[in-house]
Amino acid sequence: MLxxxxxxxxxxxxxxxxxxxxxxxxxxxxxxxxGFLGVLLATAVSLRLPMGQLFGNILTRFGMNGILVLAMIPxxxxxxxxxxxxxxxxxCGIVASTLSIELDLRGFTAFFFAVGVAIPLxxxxxxxxxxxQNKVKGQELTVGTxxxxxxxxxxxxxxxxxxxxxxxxxxxxxGSGLRVTITLTNRFAQVLDGFMSFKIGTMTVPTGLLxxxxxxxxxxxxxxRSKTGxxxxxxxxxxxxAESAGLNVDKYRIIGSVVSQALGAVxxxxxxxxxxxxxxxxAPLFMAFFAVASVLIGGASLRRATVWHVLIGxxxxxxxxxxxxxxxxxVVADNLAEVIRIIVSNGIILxxxxxxxxxxxxx
Amino acid sequence: xxxxAKEYFGNRVLKGVNLRVGPGExxxxxxxxxxxxxTLMNILFGMPVIHNTGGFEGEILFDGAPISIRSPxxxxxxGIGMVHQEFMLLPGFSITENIKLNRExxxxxxLSRLCGPKLEHLDMPAMRSDSRASLDRMGMSIDEMLPVxxxxxxxxxxxxxxxxxxxxKTRLLVLDEPTAVLTESEAQVLLNAMRSLAxxxxxxxxxxxxxxxxxQVSDGITVLRDGEQVADLSPRETSVxxxxxxxxxxxxxxxxxxxxxxxxxxxxxxxxxxHLEVDMPGEMVKDLSLEVFQGEILxxxxxxxxxxxxxxxxxxxxxxxxxxxxIEGTPLPLGHTLEALRSGLAFVSxxxxxxxxxxxxxxxxxxxxxxxxxxxxxxxxxxxxGFQFSIMDRRAMRRHAERFIEExxxxxxxxEQIVRRLSxxxxxxxxxxxxxxxxxxxxxxxxxxxxxxxxxxKIVLDLLVRLNREHGVTVVVTSSELAELxxxxxxxxxxxxxxxxxxxxxxxxxxxxxxxxxGEKSHRGRDAEGPSHLSGSCGQGSGQGSKEESxxx
Numbered sequence: 001m002l003x004x005x006x007x008x009x010x011x012x013x014x015x016x017x018x019x020x021x022x023x024x025x026x027x028x029x030x031x032x033x034x035g036f037l038g039v040l041l042a043t044a045v046s047l048r049l050p051m052g053q054l055f056g057n058i059l060t061r062f063g064m065n066g067i068l069v070l071a072m073i074p075x076x077x078x079x080x081x082x083x084x085x086x087x088x089x090x091x092c093g094i095v096a097s098t099l100s101i102e103l104d105l106r107g108f109t110a111f112f113f114a115v116g117v118a119i120p121l122x123x124x125x126x127x128x129x130x131x132x133q134n135k136v137k138g139q140e141l142t143v144g145t146x147x148x149x150x151x152x153x154x155x156x157x158x159x160x161x162x163x164x165x166x167x168x169x170x171x172x173x174x175g176s177g178l179r180v181t182i183t184l185t186n187r188f189a190q191v192l193d194g195f196m197s198f199k200i201g202t203m204t205v206p207t208g209l210l211x212x213x214x215x216x217x218x219x220x221x222x223x224x225r226s227k228t229g230x231x232x233x234x235x236x237x238x239x240x241x242a243e244s245a246g247l248n249v250d251k252y253r254i255i256g257s258v259v260s261q262a263l264g265a266v267x268x269x270x271x272x273x274x275x276x277x278x279x280x281x282x283a284p285l286f287m288a289f290f291a292v293a294s295v296l297i298g299g300a301s302l303r304r305a306t307v308w309h310v311l312i313g314x315x316x317x318x319x320x321x322x323x324x325x326x327x328x329x330x331v332v333a334d335n336l337a338e339v340i341r342i343i344v345s346n347g348i349i350l351x352x353x354x355x356x357x358x359x360x361x362x363x
Numbered sequence: 364x365x366x367x368a369k370e371y372f373g374n375r376v377l378k379g380v381n382l383r384v385g386p387g388e389x390x391x392x393x394x395x396x397x398x399x400x401x402t403l404m405n406i407l408f409g410m411p412v413i414h415n416t417g418g419f420e421g422e423i424l425f426d427g428a429p430i431s432i433r434s435p436x437x438x439x440x441x442g443i444g445m446v447h448q449e450f451m452l453l454p455g456f457s458i459t460e461n462i463k464l465n466r467e468x469x470x471x472x473x474l475s476r477l478c479g480p481k482l483e484h485l486d487m488p489a490m491r492s493d494s495r496a497s498l499d500r501m502g503m504s505i506d507e508m509l510p511v512x513x514x515x516x517x518x519x520x521x522x523x524x525x526x527x528x529x530x531x532k533t534r535l536l537v538l539d540e541p542t543a544v545l546t547e548s549e550a551q552v553l554l555n556a557m558r559s560l561a562x563x564x565x566x567x568x569x570x571x572x573x574x575x576x577x578x579q580v581s582d583g584i585t586v587l588r589d590g591e592q593v594a595d596l597s598p599r600e601t602s603v604x605x606x607x608x609x610x611x612x613x614x615x616x617x618x619x620x621x622x623x624x625x626x627x628x629x630x631x632x633x634x635x636x637x638h639l640e641v642d643m644p645g646e647m648v649k650d651l652s653l654e655v656f657q658g659e660i661l662x663x664x665x666x667x668x669x670x671x672x673x674x675x676x677x678x679x680x681x682x683x684x685x686x687x688x689x690i691e692g693t694p695l696p697l698g699h700t701l702e703a704l705r706s707g708l709a710f711v712s713x714x715x716x717x718x719x720x721x722x723x724x725x726x727x728x729x730x731x732x733x734x735x736x737x738x739x740x741x742x743x744x745x746x747x748x749g750f751q752f753s754i755m756d757r758r759a760m761r762r763h764a765e766r767f768i769e770e771x772x773x774x775x776x777x778x779e780q781i782v783r784r785l786s787x788x789x790x791x792x793x794x795x796x797x798x799x800x801x802x803x804x805x806x807x808x809x810x811x812x813x814x815x816x817x818x819x820x821k822i823v824l825d826l827l828v829r830l831n832r833e834h835g836v837t838v839v840v841t842s843s844e845l846a847e848l849x850x851x852x853x854x855x856x857x858x859x860x861x862x863x864x865x866x867x868x869x870x871x872x873x874x875x876x877x878x879x880x881x882g883e884k885s886h887r888g889r890d891a892e893g894p895s896h897l898s899g900s901c902g903q904g905s906g907q908g909s910k911e912e913s914x915x916x
Contacts, residue, residue, distance in 0.1 A: 225754040227735060227742060233724075234732055240718040244681060244710060245733035246701030304723060 029351055033297055033316050033344075040323045047330050052202025054323055060193060061318040063209035064274035065294065067216050068267035068287065069314045071260045072295040076305040077224065078256025079236030080133055082295065084144035086288035088129055088151045089264025092121035097269055097278050098178070101187055102164045111188040114269045122265030123258045130257030134250045145288070152285050159280045182278040189276040209274060216266070221307045223259070232256050237303055293317060293345035320344060377402055377590045379421070383583075384535065384566045389557060391569045391577040393610055394587035395666070395845075395880075400570050403587070404537055407568075408438045408445050442534040444527030446541055450519050454512035459487075459494040461511050462526045468493070497525040500563065501556035517549030521556070528560070536560070537568045542576060554580045572666055574603045574610075574881045586610055607877025611845060626853050627658035627835050632691075634678075634708075634805055634837075639686035639697075640861075641670070641677030648673040648684075649861030655805065655839060660831050662848030662855035662869075663841040666880055670861040671841050672713055675807035679703050679710040681718070690805075704737040709803035711794045713810035713841070715787070719794040722783040726775060727764035729782050729793050731755075734800040767796040771826060788819025795826060806830065809841040824851055845876060 044054065068086070075083035083089075096118035100110040129147070136143045160177035164170060168186075169178050183189075195208025223229045234242040235252040242249055268287070272278045295305055298313020321341050328340065377399045384390045394400050405412060406419050409432035413419060422429050425441055432438050438445075452461050460467075468490050469475075469483035494507040503521050505514075511522060520541055527533050538557070542550040550573070557567055557580060571577060577584055578598050586593045586609045593609050634655040641648035648670040655661050665671040677684035680700035688695045690706050703710075712718040721729050734740040741760050742753040764778035771792045775785055782793055791811060798806055808827060812820040828851050830836045842848050848855050849869040857864045859882035867875055 222745075222752075222754060227739075227753060227755070230728075230732060230755055231736055234721060234736070237721045237723055238718075240681075240714075241721055243700060244679065244712060244718050246680075246704045246737045 029348060030297065030299055030312075030316070033320070033348075037316060037320055037323070040320065040327055043327050043331065044323050047327065049326050049330075050202060052200075054326070056202070056204040056206075057322045058315070058319045059203075060206050060209065060274060061322055062315050063193075063206055063213045064271045065290070065318055066213040066267075066310065066314050067263055067270050068291045069294045069298075069310045070216055070220055070307070071263035071267055072291055072300070073220060073224070073305045073307065073310060074232065074256040074259035074263070076295070076300060076303065077229070077236045078232045078253050079239060079303065080140040080253055080256060081144075081302050082141070082288075082292040083257075083260045083264070084141055084288045084292065085129055085147045085151070086260075086264045086291055087148035087284040088125050089122045089261035090268040090284040090287050091151055091155050092125055092261065093118045093265035093268035094272075094278055094280065094284070096121060096265065097272055098162075098164065098169060098182070098280075101169060101182065101184075102166045104166070106187055108188070108191055111191050111269065111273060114188070115266055118265035118269055119262045122262035126258035126261030127254060129261060130254030133257060134253055148288055149285065152282060155284075156281050178280055180279065180281055180283075182280070184272060184276050184278060188273050191273055192270065193274050206274075209270070212270065216263070217307050217311070220259075220263070224307075228252075228255060289349065290317070290345055293348045296348050296351075317345070377406075377419070380585075380587065380590075380592045381595075382568075382585060384568060385582075386534075386566055387561050387564045388582040389561050389567045389569055389580055390583045390585065391571065391581040392585050392587060393571065393574065393577055393606060395610060398587040398610075399590040400587055401539070402590075404445070404539060404568070404570065407432065407537065408443065409434045439530065440532070442530075442532035443537065444530060444533040444535070445537040445539070446520075446523045446527055447539055450516075450523060452511045452519055452522060455510060457508045457510050458498075458505070458514075458522050458525075459490050459507045461522055462494045462497060462507075462529050463490045464526070466530070493529055494525065497529040500528055500560065501525065502552075502559065503556075515549070517545050517552070520545060520549075520553065524556070528565075533565065535566045535568070537570070539570045540572065541569075542571055542573055550576065572881050574606045574877075574883060577606065578603055603881075603883055604874050604878060607881060607883070608872070608874035609877075611873040611877040611880070626660055626831050628853055629657045631657040633657040635687075635689045635692075636674075636678070637687040639674065639677055639684060639688070641673040641682055641684045643670075643673040643676050643682040646670050646673035646676070647861050648677055648858075651686075651858065651861065651863050653856060653863055655837060658831070658835055658837055659853040660827065660838045660840065660851055662852035663839060663858060664843075664845050664848050664855050664876075664880070665858035665864070667843055669859050669882075671858040672809055673861070674858065675710055675809050675839065675841055676712075679708065679807065681710075681712075701737055704733070704801060707802075707804035709798040709801040709806050711791075711798050711806070711808040711811065713813065715790055715794055715814070719797075720782050720790060723781060725764075725779045726768070726773070726782055726785075726793055727757075727760045727778040730764050730767060730796045730800055731760040733797060738801065740800070763800065764796075767792075767799070771796055772822065786815075786819075788815040788823065791815055791819070791823055792826075795823070799830070803836060805837045805839065807839045807841070810843065811840065812842070812844065812847060820847075827851060845880075 045051065068090075071086060071089060072082050075081065093114070096114045096116075099117055100114040103113070105113050132147075133140055133144070162178065163176075164178060169182050171177060171179055192208040192212050193206040195211075197207050198205055224233070231242070231247050232252045232255060234245060235247060235249050236256070239249045242252070268284070294313040294317040295310055296313065297316050298305075298309035298311070300306070300309040300313070324340050380399070380403060382390065382392075382403075392400050392403070402413075407423065411434070414433065423432060424430070430441065432441070432443075435445075453464070456464070468486040469480070470486045471480070472482070472484045475481070475483040491507055498505070498507060498521070501521055501524065503518075503525070505518060511519060514522070524536070524538070524541070527536055541553060545553060554576060557569065561567055561582075569577070569581065578601065581598050584594075584596045584598060584601065584606070586596070586606065588610065596606075632654045636651060636653045639648055639651045639653075645668055651670070651674060653674070663671045663674055673682065676682050677686075677697065678688060680698045680703055684697040686697060688697050690708075695706055696702055716722060721732070724732075731741045735742060735755060739753075741756050741763070743756040743759070744751045744753050746752055761778050767773065768775060768778060773785070773789050773792045773796070775789060782790055785793065795808070795811075798808075806827075811823050811827065815823070824847060827838055827840060831838050840848060840852065845855075852869050854866050855869055855871075855876075856866045857876065857879040859880065864879045864882060867879065
């Protein structure tokens with residue numbers, strides 16, 4: 001303390017100041033979440049819950065949700081805020097998955113076919129949504145939320161009229177339209193999770209899933225460092241600055257939307273293969289909220305997000321979810337976990353929205 | 364008002380000013396931007412900003428009795444009216460409604476008897492006749508029921524004044540640049556109205572930049588400069604030229620490099636602008652033609668709001684612009700930023716935090732990003748052969764930023780520091796480093812010293828001179844501080860009302876600068892016999908912009 005108290009010409013900081021700054025950098029909400037997780041884990045241990053299994057679950061849920069959360073980065077970086085219109089991309093991913101089943105594909109073929117179809121579909125819808133988004137500058141968050149809702153509702157009609165013939169998907173008693181939940185057991189369920197997976201004690205490590213997620217993280221990180229990625233960041237953090245550097249602001253906002261929706265489309269396929277089911281109709285409705293909450297817990301603001309924020313946020317969010325469920329079931333009552341999850345995720349979104357930088361470019 | 368002095372955060376903006384207005388007198392206050400005129404009027408009007416920043420010294424006497432004005436409401440009670448520079452009118456309302464705004468005459472009705480006076484009916488006929496009377500006092504014949512939207516600006520100004528007159532108590536009326544938005548003929552009507560008001564016993568304080576109006580209409584003239592009362596004159600003992608001289612004054616500090624080598628200026632035209640129009644709100648450029656010579660430092664001066672800032676913004680495509688631009692004779696499209704950057708233009712914006720910087724990003728990113736986007740710098744190839752793509756080269760960015768940090772003496776903890784945490788002067792250096800990274804042939808710098816402290820000012824100005832001398836960069840500096848321009852520029856172009864008013868050498872007299880800034884030359888339409896050395900060092904073509912243009916056309 002004494003040494004640090006000496007005034008230095010560049011504005012000396014005491015240890016206390018630096019500690020305060022470090023806390024601020026890490027973010028008070030993150031510290032609270034981390035504390036909450038710690039309490040949960042301690043309770044879980046004291047209740048003698050199967051910890052190995054719990055950690056295995058955390059890893060799986062981390063991998064299966066990761067790409068959906070990654071989808072938040074391009075939209076935040078390009079200045080349109082967290083992508084609340086994520087159900088759009090999710091829908092594209094579901095369409096691609098059902099198509100692979102209709103074509104009677106199985107295993108890795110089915111999975112990669114679905115991914116291959118989902119990316120262009122997501123990109124096209126992302127482009128169209130990006131064009132639309134440029135007309136509602138400054139209100140992306142609200143408009144995006146309702147856009148997502150509208151797409152889900154619109155697709156409800158699609159699912160009832162789509163002319164698929166596969167008996168696995170249409171209602172068993174005949175008629176037209178798809179089921180609410182489609183089982184992937186004989187298709188591509190757990191193809192990634194099972195790939196090269198191994199056990200440490202009672203903990204299963206879903207190697208393939210984590211590798212796939214890691215690959216997307218690396219690709220996105222590279223993209224963010226490319227010329228286009230930097231341009232996107234410039235547009236997002238100060239559109240006037242970007243203009244003065246000769247960039248077309250609208251163009252890069254569209255690129256952000258394209259990448260984001262394409263990631264959303266891939267993300268839901270990864271999610272579905274881990275989950276083992278495809279859920280249609282209203283299931284994608286709240287997909288965006290958990291992804292938004294995750295990236296914000298990770299320390300992203302409404303204008304700045306990195307791959308690290310996604311990794312930290314997804315891990316924390318899913319860990320709380322996985323651990324709180326059995327703990328709450330034992331300690332209090334059934335279904336409290338779901339309530340806690342909703343409080344945490346919406347609380348985090350609310351916190352992020354009330355911060356100053358919420359004012360996106362409204363000129 | 365006696366011995367008025369005011370400090371804003373240790374910065375003395377008024378240094379003992381005395382004003383005296385008799386009944387039915389018109390007192391004019393003239394001075395450059397920042398001379399303290401607005402502060403003085405805010406004190407008189409009891410604006411909260413004054414009291415929130417520690418009040419003021421001195422005393423105000425009204426009718427011989429000392430008073431303390433704590434709020435605008437109190438000022439109105441006393442009979443002090445103020446007509447602001449910006450119109451405060453509701454466009455959808457009629458003239459009458461605007462004049463009577465918040466002072467409506469009402470009559471009781473059934474509801475109001477039950478629920479209180481807030482629900483009373485408007486007494487339109489009474490309001491109309493009151494408004495009519497106020498308008499008539501100024502000799503205005505327009506229909507008092509017309510909506511304000513769509514009225515000519517001149518008429519809006521009259522509505523504003525009529526509102527003040529309608530307050531029966533008004534005995535002292537402050538007019539803050541009432542003629543700034545008016546054409547010359549409209550201004551003339553207003554001046555006549557002012558005189559007739561004065562004849563009716565109302566005292567007026569008239570703030571303006573147009574010196575001919577001052578001489579024409581005032582009973583007394585006070586000149587402010589840097590918060591000091593430079594002179595108290597009567598219009599008989601002065602002239603427009605004399606006023607201009609007093610207004611500008613010599614306030615040259617030793618900035619720039621007086622002793623060092625002359626600029627590498629040549630006679631070759633590097634950038635030519637013809638009939639430039641820029642649609643920048645608040646800084647409209649209307650028809651400006653200008654030539655920039657290779658290797659010079661050209662200053663763009665003029666009063667705030669007259670368009671000098673719009674020039675660089677238009678050239679760089681930050682705001683919609685029309686006209687002809689050519690670099691070394693090659694035409695260049697206007698309104699195309701990327702094209703401008705690639706042709707060797709670079710711009711340091713006057714809006715440092717709004718346009719100039721990515722506040723949440725590091726110094727190295729701020730410095731390198733524009734060059735990366737427009738010139739493919741700081742990129743390196745990665746990936747296997749055939750699938751190569753470029754990503755940013757952080758190491759090169761770091762090295763580059765470190766070089767500039769040392770060269771420009773940017774005080775920071777390192778190239779990765781977030782620019783929001785830097786001081787204003789250091790942020791400005793980052794902006795300049797950013798522009799220099801583009802290796803420009805012409806550097807536009809707008810308001811380089813705004814909001815930075817004195818020491819940093821000198822460093823920034825020295826830097827511009829050094830760039831010019833050592834690297835041969837042609838620099839176009841836009842600044843509201845004439846003294847600054849005079850210390851570093853080879854030529855100074857004065858912009859007035861969106862047009863080039865004239866070009867002067869830095870050592871021209873205060874009087875000439877003042878005249879050009881107040882737009883006296885084009886007002887009088889005497890461009891032919893302007894001061895003899897007007898085109899002294901600027902060669903041909905300098906006066907073109909201002910020829911046969913008067914603001915009332």
